[in-house]
Amino acid sequence: MKIQAPYSMPPQTQPTGGTATNAGGASSFASMLAAATNTTAAAPAAAPAAGEDDRPDFTSMTRQQLFDWMNQQIRSGKMSLDESTPFLGMTMKISAATGEPVDMASDGERIDFVAKARGGIDGALERRDYALLARLQAAVERMVNTQGTARTAAESRLGT
Numbered sequence: 001m002k003i004q005a006p007y008s009m010p011p012q013t014q015p016t017g018g019t020a021t022n023a024g025g026a027s028s029f030a031s032m033l034a035a036a037t038n039t040t041a042a043a044p045a046a047a048p049a050a051g052e053d054d055r056p057d058f059t060s061m062t063r064q065q066l067f068d069w070m071n072q073q074i075r076s077g078k079m080s081l082d083e084s085t086p087f088l089g090m091t092m093k094i095s096a097a098t099g100e101p102v103d104m105a106s107d108g109e110r111i112d113f114v115a116k117a118r119g120g121i122d123g124a125l126e127r128r129d130y131a132l133l134a135r136l137q138a139a140v141e142r143m144v145n146t147q148g149t150a151r152t153a154a155e156s157r158l159g160t
Contacts, residue, residue, distance in 0.1 A: 058113045058143040063091045063104040066113055079142075086132075086139040090116055114143050 056069050070087040073079035090113055093102040117140045124133040 055147060058147050059115070060110045061113060062108055062110060063093060064107070066111075067091045067104060083135075083138065083142070086117065086120070086135045090120075090139075114140060114147075117143070 056065070058066070061069075066087060070079065070084050070091070074081065074084055090111075091104060093104070093107065094100070095102050117136050121133060121136045121140070124130070124136060
């Protein structure tokens with residue numbers, strides 16, 4: 001028995017957020033995410049991202065700056081969606097008072113994301129969550145390689 005839909009939309013009218021080359025899969029999700037980010041992010045938030053392109057300071061960055069950097073990496077093809085998961089997790093913040101997510105656009109708190117990821121590595125080791133451990137280690141390695149001096153600054157704070 002074959003069930004037919006009453007109406008099928010043509011592929012070119014479906015919201016893919018990008019070009020015809022993004023027909024399904026991770027590429028279309030990345031393009032939709034980039035399009036959503038471009039429409040929801042204010043223009044001033046996008047302007048600093050261009051300067052941070054070269055050498056972002058992961059040891060003193062807002063969640064919005066990390067999110068913008070991550071999206072730029074995805075859009076440019078330098079990072080896959082799977083590789084972005086630990087970064088996306090680090091951009092989330094829940095208010096203890098309300099239990100609701102805190103809007104990253106209005107949150108100016110600077111965070112040492114290298115230290116935060118290393119703390120996550122310690123937690124993953126304690127829980128024996130080796131999949132998370134590997135993702136966080138890859139995230140730290142990417143931050144260190146991208147920034148160049150992040151290892152020295154973070155290690156000096158941690159005493160290693």
